Amino acid sequence: MMGNNEIHEFHIKNILRKLDENDLDAMLVANFNNIYYLSGYLSTSFAFLIIKENPIIFVSGMDMENASNTSSIDIVKYESFDKMIEYLKEEEIKTLAIESDLTANVYEKFKDFNLKISDVISTERMIKTDDEIEKIFKAADIAHKSLLELDVRTKQEKGVEEWECAYELGYLMRKNGASIESFDTIFASGPVSSLPHSTPRHHVLDTPVLVDYGCKFEGYCSDTTRTFIYNEKQEEISDIVLEAHDKAIKAVEAGVKASQVDKVARDIISEYGYGDNFIHSTGHSFGLDIHENPSLSMRDDTVLENNMFVTVEPGIYLEGEFGIRIEDMVLVDKKGKVVGNLPQIL
């Protein structure tokens, strides 16, 4: 297995080659996770990485100590945009790649250069290394173990509130080795389970109980959803979602288009007459970020490749009644491999 510095060099070499193929002289990188991915330094304020033959990171003064301890790329103290622009001009950089999420104020500062949005880094990040795969499996293990420890059915019987369940789940994940949640835990019960992104309330658990949650292990995210069902109507809907979930997972395979997996799930739910109640895409990739490319949506024709991860998370949402979603992470393999072994129905 490669060491960290070798991994960083490997990725930068790939990116440099792609920039060169597209006649781009350098790339300006401001996204914290992109900089972390390429250098090992995770900024908490702001930082700008310039990818070129000898890459360099401009770092905020207050982060110099942390950056020099963790970055495998040379760092220099950020002073001003003017100084950075001067530096780029001295390096004879004319065509500059940028990330799609660069902010407008920075974009306009660099308008003297020929700016071109490039997805080279997000594309590089799509294919996970062995080390990344291991971390994601570990994050999933921690998350799954923690949900079982929480014991949602007992919480529901005892009348515990949504926010307290969400919070205790976060505690268990940290106790079991995670650093933090990978996104704000969704603990939605009763009618609010029909809101895909409901915020945990000061309200005792109603039914069903939808839990969408994950944690980070060494920077890498997990993402799982389970819906605890309590009656026949909920079970009927859950069965449909589970069928869509299982068949979509079977469709995940190297060489298949992302949109094709979405179609498998969507067609099943539509056949049962709930097409209009499946109000989001079937899934998304993840890694350092909880949402990465590709997305399993009808509009994304990215061809799945080995060592990508995707979530498969169909759902049916009955406004004012309830919602059911079942989500698993899948590693794209010859055949899609579900991450972990948490039962879908708990």
Added chain:
Amino acid sequence: MMGNNEIHEFHIKNILRKLDENDLDAMLVANFNNIYYLSGYLSTSFAFLIIKENPIIFVSGMDMENASNTSSIDIVKYESFDKMIEYLKEEEIKTLAIESDLTANVYEKFKDFNLKISDVISTERMIKTDDEIEKIFKAADIAHKSLLELDVRTKQEKGVEEWECAYELGYLMRKNGASIESFDTIFASGPVSSLPHSTPRHHVLDTPVLVDYGCKFEGYCSDTTRTFIYNEKQEEISDIVLEAHDKAIKAVEAGVKASQVDKVARDIISEYGYGDNFIHSTGHSFGLDIHENPSLSMRDDTVLENNMFVTVEPGIYLEGEFGIRIEDMVLVDKKGKVVGNLPQIL
């Protein structure tokens, strides 16, 4: 006191007037907190508000239920950027204001319009209404009460780990009525207290213990730092930081420049010979976001006005040894008014 809809209308009217003064036909708003501020709808996926005579929000399909329940502005389902652009052209919009944090991919989609970065919304947000002031005081009360309940000195004696203290503080804040932390809690002890943005570790509390934390109450943030000191060297540094803190707070007053408050704190710390160890600005405004304009930095000449909030948070960081920071929130009044009454030395 105005109702929510009236407050939204009031802000939109002010913004429309300023857009008009700057010959801007409309504004494209993508920042979630800006949309919330102007409509009451808090997006969790994506949304675009168009501010014009009859404002409208384009909302993701999966958020339609939530948006229609909470927004005081008309909503319409987002379909594609092309449809939005078509709509703007039908409305005869040519010059379009945008936010400074609009992402490059959206920026480029709207390039047919004459785009101009505008700070009208962040400027409007600087001056808090009575309702906002009340919420910030409430968030501060919850946070301060929770820190006292946590009892850091006892935790340190018992050898509790940083992450567990940070987590329990989050629990107490929620129990006391907050919705969530306003940013990731910093619980940094021993040498890592010299890193202004240290992440809580699986490591028992060393000394000193620096706690930088806050919570949200109905969307509004608090932000406080206390450093628990344990020996003479720490006390000596703490005394200097406290002097800078107190005198800077005295300097907070309507009519004074933000940079002037920074200068007061920086001059005191420099006089004691620690100028190079004060590695960040003296403070920042806050509200729905934890960092808002103005910033109390040497480069920000914004004139403070009544009903702005700023943090005052000088610090001295001795690399490899320890760091001390003391932070309070101040409401700009005739004389700056410290929010809450949590003792600076605990």
